[in-house]
Amino acid sequence: MTKRxxxxxxxxxxxxxxxLFAQTDPGPRTDSTDSGDPLPSVAANVPTTxxxxxxxxxxxxxxxxxxxxxxxxxxxxxxGPRFNSRGCARCHSMPATGGSxxxxxxxxxxxxxxxxxIEDASAHGATNTLPSFITSDGPVREARFIFFLTAxxxxxxxxxxxxxxxxxxxxxxxxxxxxxxSVLSQPDFATAVSQNNIIFRIPTPVxxxxxxxxxxxxxxxxxxxxxxxxxxxxxxxxxxxxxDGTISRFGWKAQNKSLxxxxxxxxxxxxxxxxxxFTQERxxxxxxxxxxxxxxxxxxxxxxxxxxxxxxAIGTVSDSVQFAMFMRLLAPPTPSSTIPGGFTSIRNGAGxxxxxGCAVCHTVQLTTTASRITSSLDNATASLFSDLELHHMGTGxxxxxxxxxxxxxxxxxxxxxxxxxxxxxxxxxxxxxxxSAIAAHSSSGSEASATVANFNALSSTTQQNVLNFLRSL
Amino acid sequence: xxxxxxLLLLAFLYTFLFGAxxxxxxxxxxxxxxxxxxxxxxxTPSASDATTPVPEATAITAGRIESRYFGIxxxxxxxxxxxxxxxxxxxxxxxxxxxxxPSDTMSKSVRGSILIQAQDLFFTAAPAANAxxxxxxxxxxLPPGQQVLRAPAxxxxxxxxxARLDYAAPDIGLHWHIAATDxxxxxxxxxxxxxxxxxxxxxxxNLSSLDLPGGGRAPLCVAGYAAPENVIERVDPVFPxxxxxxxxxxxxxxxxxxxxxxxxxxxxxxxxxxxxxxLMKWRFKPYRRNGKPVEIExxxxxxxxxxx
Numbered sequence: 001m002t003k004r005x006x007x008x009x010x011x012x013x014x015x016x017x018x019x020l021f022a023q024t025d026p027g028p029r030t031d032s033t034d035s036g037d038p039l040p041s042v043a044a045n046v047p048t049t050x051x052x053x054x055x056x057x058x059x060x061x062x063x064x065x066x067x068x069x070x071x072x073x074x075x076x077x078x079x080g081p082r083f084n085s086r087g088c089a090r091c092h093s094m095p096a097t098g099g100s101x102x103x104x105x106x107x108x109x110x111x112x113x114x115x116x117x118i119e120d121a122s123a124h125g126a127t128n129t130l131p132s133f134i135t136s137d138g139p140v141r142e143a144r145f146i147f148f149l150t151a152x153x154x155x156x157x158x159x160x161x162x163x164x165x166x167x168x169x170x171x172x173x174x175x176x177x178x179x180x181x182s183v184l185s186q187p188d189f190a191t192a193v194s195q196n197n198i199i200f201r202i203p204t205p206v207x208x209x210x211x212x213x214x215x216x217x218x219x220x221x222x223x224x225x226x227x228x229x230x231x232x233x234x235x236x237x238x239x240x241x242x243x244d245g246t247i248s249r250f251g252w253k254a255q256n257k258s259l260x261x262x263x264x265x266x267x268x269x270x271x272x273x274x275x276x277x278f279t280q281e282r283x284x285x286x287x288x289x290x291x292x293x294x295x296x297x298x299x300x301x302x303x304x305x306x307x308x309x310x311x312x313a314i315g316t317v318s319d320s321v322q323f324a325m326f327m328r329l330l331a332p333p334t335p336s337s338t339i340p341g342g343f344t345s346i347r348n349g350a351g352x353x354x355x356x357g358c359a360v361c362h363t364v365q366l367t368t369t370a371s372r373i374t375s376s377l378d379n380a381t382a383s384l385f386s387d388l389e390l391h392h393m394g395t396g397x398x399x400x401x402x403x404x405x406x407x408x409x410x411x412x413x414x415x416x417x418x419x420x421x422x423x424x425x426x427x428x429x430x431x432x433x434x435x436s437a438i439a440a441h442s443s444s445g446s447e448a449s450a451t452v453a454n455f456n457a458l459s460s461t462t463q464q465n466v467l468n469f470l471r472s473l
Numbered sequence: 474x475x476x477x478x479x480l481l482l483l484a485f486l487y488t489f490l491f492g493a494x495x496x497x498x499x500x501x502x503x504x505x506x507x508x509x510x511x512x513x514x515x516x517t518p519s520a521s522d523a524t525t526p527v528p529e530a531t532a533i534t535a536g537r538i539e540s541r542y543f544g545i546x547x548x549x550x551x552x553x554x555x556x557x558x559x560x561x562x563x564x565x566x567x568x569x570x571x572x573x574x575p576s577d578t579m580s581k582s583v584r585g586s587i588l589i590q591a592q593d594l595f596f597t598a599a600p601a602a603n604a605x606x607x608x609x610x611x612x613x614x615l616p617p618g619q620q621v622l623r624a625p626a627x628x629x630x631x632x633x634x635x636a637r638l639d640y641a642a643p644d645i646g647l648h649w650h651i652a653a654t655d656x657x658x659x660x661x662x663x664x665x666x667x668x669x670x671x672x673x674x675x676x677x678x679n680l681s682s683l684d685l686p687g688g689g690r691a692p693l694c695v696a697g698y699a700a701p702e703n704v705i706e707r708v709d710p711v712f713p714x715x716x717x718x719x720x721x722x723x724x725x726x727x728x729x730x731x732x733x734x735x736x737x738x739x740x741x742x743x744x745x746x747x748x749x750x751x752l753m754k755w756r757f758k759p760y761r762r763n764g765k766p767v768e769i770e771x772x773x774x775x776x777x778x779x780x781x
Contacts (some may be wrong), residue, residue, distance in 0.1 A: 146506065146513065153504045159513055196506040228565070228599035229611045230647055231664040233572065233590050236564035237516075240717035245777060334638065346643060354616035357641035392560035398505075400513040405718045405741075407515020444558040445511060450588045453574050454666060457584035462645050 023463040024339035025434035026471045028095070028103070030421040035207065035333040036096025039376035042329045044281055050329065050374055052175025056314045057326025062089040065271055067174040067299055071124060076319075078273035078304030080175070081184055081297035082165035082284060084142050085270060086123065088323060090116040091140040091203040095421040098330045103423035103432075104137035115140060120167060127171030131189040131202060134166065141200040141427030142166070142270065145192055146400045148286065153196040161268050161401040162285035163402050164192075169297065178296035187284060199399040201252055202429035207418045208332030209250070211382035213259055216369040217247050218309065222364055223387055226278040232357035233450045236389030239404040239412070248404065249388045252427045254412035255403040263323035267305060275305035275320045293378075328373070331417040333473075341468030352462055357451035361413040363387040385416035385473070394446030399427060409445055420471040434467050516718055517561050519745040521735040521753065525725070528591055528659065529562050530666065530738075531570045538571045538589065539685055543656045545686050546685040547571075547663070550676065553587060564719045564739040566593025570661075585647075585667025587676065591659045593738065595696055595772030596721040604653040604660040605636040611651070613636055622670075628652075631681035639670070644673040652677050657770065658694035691770075692725050695760060698771035701757050710751035710775060720744050720776035722752070728766040730757040740776070748775055 035306065037043065038054045064077030064087045079086055089097045093116075102116065115294040121128040133141060142257040143166060148158040169175040175462040192198040220238065225235060238247045239254040256265060264277030274281050279302060283293045306321040315323075337343055353359055362385040371377035381398040390410040398409035406412075411427060424430075425437040442452035494699035506512065520527050526541035533555060534540075537546045549555075559569025573587040594602060601607035604704040609625045635652040642648075650673040651660040663680060665673040718740070725734040735752045737745040752773075759766035 032746045130502060154506050156512060161513070171501070191591030191599065195504050196508055225598040226614050228567075228597055228614075229592055229601070229607045229660075229662070230614070231588065231611065231666070233559060233567075233569040233588050235560075235565055235567035237564050237718070240777070242554075242715075242717070247718040304542050319618060351618050352642070355618065355645060359616060394560070395509045395511055398509075398511045400511065402513050402515060405515060405716050407511075407517075408514050409511045436695070442557060443509075445560050446557065447560045447569075450572050450586055450664075451557070453572065453586035456574075457586070457647060457667065 039331045041376035042373045054329045057322040080169035080272040083272040101139040122358045124172045139202045139424040182350040200428040206327040210328035214368040236391045253403040253406035259324035264320040345468045346472045349465035356454035386413040394443035396443030419473045516739040525734045566596035588664040591661045607660045608636040692768040699773045706752040706756040708751045710747035717777040731760045
């Protein structure tokens, strides 16, 4: 036998051994059945009629909006003039209504079989060009430009940071005839991409959002104080509501104070529906600095979503309020104790997660305060795996968008409950692989670099336990 | 056109097209924003002058991490390297001075990290006034399952007193050995982690020669000296926008009671400018030690105080 023939099997054996022991992301868990369920006390209808509010809110969350409400089968009203998608649940859908971006095969509660923004772009005759960063197997995305342009070039003295909606209603059968593509054009995404002047965000899952909303400020401040001096170099801060100075907590940069603000803003920004919280139709940021939206495309009286005076009971409440109520009453998914990897691996991984510093930011549990809404929100344990603080995430993750007091590289610690069933990770959905997501936490300027160094110091088996634990959530 | 003419034309077209493409690429490139750079910053540190040492300014020189502010020079162990820089100081006064990891050329058996961080004791959220108290606080807040192998206690390494804490995560075989020392009302922590406690012990022992050769004298640090009874003239900073973030600030007061240096630890640019402009107009009663006026540094918290 020649030397080459000996070496080939040896190399194959080594590759096999590496494959055998290398840690891998087990991928999204499919065994869970309770994602999208209401909180237990809501399911028990305590207090009476609360379950009706949950179900009504969910139904509205799943509606598809048209411009004038004239399209059969699409119950919603007020779409556009600019929008990113046509319904809340088209984006918040994985693994169930209220989740994050659907995966390559769509979300389980949707009829679509690909990224729903592809259908949104051309639905009912819309003449939008699909941006290059929206793909059939990629995440649902919104786009923000980093700087405004001066003479066609990004101007670092003019921070933008605002959402530039992907689509317009131009060409749709329910849009005014005068609202054409030449009157209301899409942003120049191709140039923004070529100039690196664009960043992306994917939908944050909203499971357990009512528990997050009901965590008292003192609990958060006490938790922060307990982190002082931690041996991982971590020291976060809070984003604060500009009106009252209290801690804000929703959104990728914790820029929104409450679920109603969160819902009202999303309804306005993502779907173009004016409402009682955000009362005008929203232009893109550069239009806002000029003369606003063209009048030919402003179809409906405002606010398009509002309290309904001619109905009774639940029907009185606006969509925005009911979206918020649905999110507030939505339970967090139940983690698995055995899948993936088995009980022992998950338990060990949970311990390691704390030992190496992950849990300093991804705080395992916080307790809610007393609630007047329902007992499941009342002094409850929220296993959210977040401190709701802003942390510097370094050059690798920086999106160069400032929101509130959050700078261009600061993000709210993402809650990890439900992570086991998510397809896309990080604020822009850049990866579906947990190992890549963990590695991305380390770069110059990041508070997480020492913790990632600790993770890298673990054996492959122990790293696999951490991955199994994360996918059990 | 003959063969030579055709080749010449091809060469001309190639040069023209390639050159044009290259020029276009260069123009497009010049308009493109750089990747991997933080262009839009949040709260950052700043100072009233560029020459007075500040805590966040560390430099790697001749295999050592040097801090002129703290007057220390830590010799980097052979084979270890700084791959990434730390975050900016936090609004509670925490600094990551350096993070070292085994270099790619090191044996895979060498694992772990060396983290050097400092906590400004004027602004810490922990009930700690010195290194021993801070390390004890860390011990009290260790994650579940950690085993304390050496309770917080003071040890002498060279001329310097350290508070030392050793603990381990037995399930994963990782150890943490912490040595913390007080410098200028900061606790500077050296945190060594890895699987081999003997190697970590050796790293702790190497802290015996930490002082920066030729390091200058530091002003005396005095907590709370900006209290009303010590201030003769005070001008409040006017923030053009109210952001609800805390603005921790250190000042050096000279022997005449004038503000000699302002270090804004964490603030937005317009806040820093307002704080520096105001503080430079403050006058203090000179701080006296043994009857003689001495230069001191102290801390003041502006902005929203409830952020910590």
